[in-house]
Amino acid sequence: MIELSYIPTQPPQLEPSTIKTENFSSYLPDFQEIKEEAFQSYDSHYVTAFPVQNTYASFTPDYGQIYTPETTIQSGQEQNRTSPPLTLAASLPPPENANSNNVDQTKIFLQTPQTQTYIATSIPEGAYTVFEEIPTDFSNSSNSNSSYAYPISLSINPPTTDMLPQPTFQTSTPDHQHSTQSSNGLPMDTKKVAEDILSELKRYSIPQSVFANKILGRSQGTLSDLLRNPKPWDKLKAGRETFRRMEQWLQQPEMKRVTELQQATRLAGSMKQQQKDLNLPRQKAKKIRRIFTDSQRRVLHNVFKTNNRPTKEHQMALAEELNLELSTVSNFFMNARRRRLSPV
DNA sequence: TCAGAGTCAATATC
């Protein structure tokens, strides 16, 4: 398969005549012929058509809008459905060696995020458009049993890191600074932002680790904690920056932000697999995290219940009694105070 | 010097 370059820019203006309808049954043994009537109300210049399990769909290029009329076949019954219009995400130039005589060289794979179904399509000669991410939202579907509501994404050869968009922090406020306002000039409802982020990540199957690393520059564990226990805005200091990044991400066009992260998710997956395949050694020694014994934990918690701020002498006595470092005991109370007494 | 805030990252849990 040839390598396609990734160009996250405006799609070229395509003349409908440069786009062909293709029947890809040769690539898909179980391909079911698309019925024209399913798409008759749409632009007839399909870019591609393919089945996803029992579903098939067609995309029509409309320079920024994509419509995905779909037909689902379940238990012998057909249902025609139409998705909301979706925004065109990206375009790819034709590979240099693409030509009409050798279309097999220009296969592109569309796949569901579940990576259960791969759909191969060839590219017409000349300019063409592909849809990098096509999240669909059928959450309002009255038929929750429909099996076709897969977001559909494009996967070429796994993109390399330098092909991907760089982290989009888009903030002018360094980590060590913090202003008193969110991006809209008002105190931020951190709880709402956290809920929205959780909901979006779930909706688009974006792992916390990907969002945390790519958008926030933080670890998965940190993000999880922030989302589950968001501090009120007025209690935050430098931590406001992280919430600002979350808010800014939510404010971006849905297509853009989701596309970017779904791509990063795939990249993370392929890199993980590569590491696994190559059996690469760990870069640095793993730090062992202390685990309190049951009795140590019990004593520390009991003391904390009656006195969450023991004196240094008390902590030293506890450390000796439990065979722990003073710093360990001190850390325990410090962490316990902010985690167990945390407001919200 | 120390408490608190922010976070990492190991690892427990789902």
Added chain:
DNA sequence: GATATTGACTCTGA
């Protein structure tokens, strides 16, 4: 495999 928990590190400000 993804998320939640948590011991400890780093930095800041009083």
